Amino acid sequence: MDSGNNALPAPRGRPFQKGNPGRRKGSKHKITVLAEKLLAKDAKDIVVAVIKAAKNSDPTAMKLCIERICQPRKGALVSFPMMPVKTLEDVAAAQSGLLEAVGQSLLTPAESVELSTVIERLGKALEASDLSARIARLEAAEARRTG
Numbered sequence: 001m002d003s004g005n006n007a008l009p010a011p012r013g014r015p016f017q018k019g020n021p022g023r024r025k026g027s028k029h030k031i032t033v034l035a036e037k038l039l040a041k042d043a044k045d046i047v048v049a050v051i052k053a054a055k056n057s058d059p060t061a062m063k064l065c066i067e068r069i070c071q072p073r074k075g076a077l078v079s080f081p082m083m084p085v086k087t088l089e090d091v092a093a094a095q096s097g098l099l100e101a102v103g104q105s106l107l108t109p110a111e112s113v114e115l116s117t118v119i120e121r122l123g124k125a126l127e128a129s130d131l132s133a134r135i136a137r138l139e140a141a142e143a144r145r146t147g
Contacts, residue, residue, distance in 0.1 A: 078111050088130065091123035 028036075039046065053061035080101060085094050098116055101107040107115070 075114070076111075078107065078115070080107055080111075080115070082115075085119060085122055086126075088123060088126050091119055091126065094119045 050061045050064055054065045082097065083090065083094060085091055095116060098107065098112045098119070102109055102112045
């Protein structure tokens with residue numbers, strides 16, 4: 001390579017073309033489709049064999065069966081005393097309570113973020129409900145005034 005040449009190296013692979021939508025959402029890779037076809041014939045026999053192995057104390061088979069019966073929980077349960085949130089004013093107080101709980105090590109910052117998201121969504125629902133009620137009152141007042 002010439003040390004005086006400052007050109008960028010050629011891109012590897014096929015370049016992206018504008019307007020190329022790529023693979024459709026939900027479409028499967030051809031290997032996945034092939035594997036599904038191969039397993040489809042023997043699916044019942046495979047399930048019976050795994051269940052039989054689980055009954056014979058095979059730990060891997062037992063784990064497979066349990067994971068299909070009881071889906072593992074994605075997050076940990078959080079036990080945290082929280083005030084009821086029924087008004088928009090309660091939303092701000094609840095958010096402050098979360099910050100205080102993190103400061104007192106009652107909640108981790110990650111748990112606080114998750115709970116904060118729930119409170120924020122509740123706040124948006126309360127705000128929408130409040131706006132809807134206000135609009136209805138204004139429309140009723142306007143109808144009385146003009147009617």
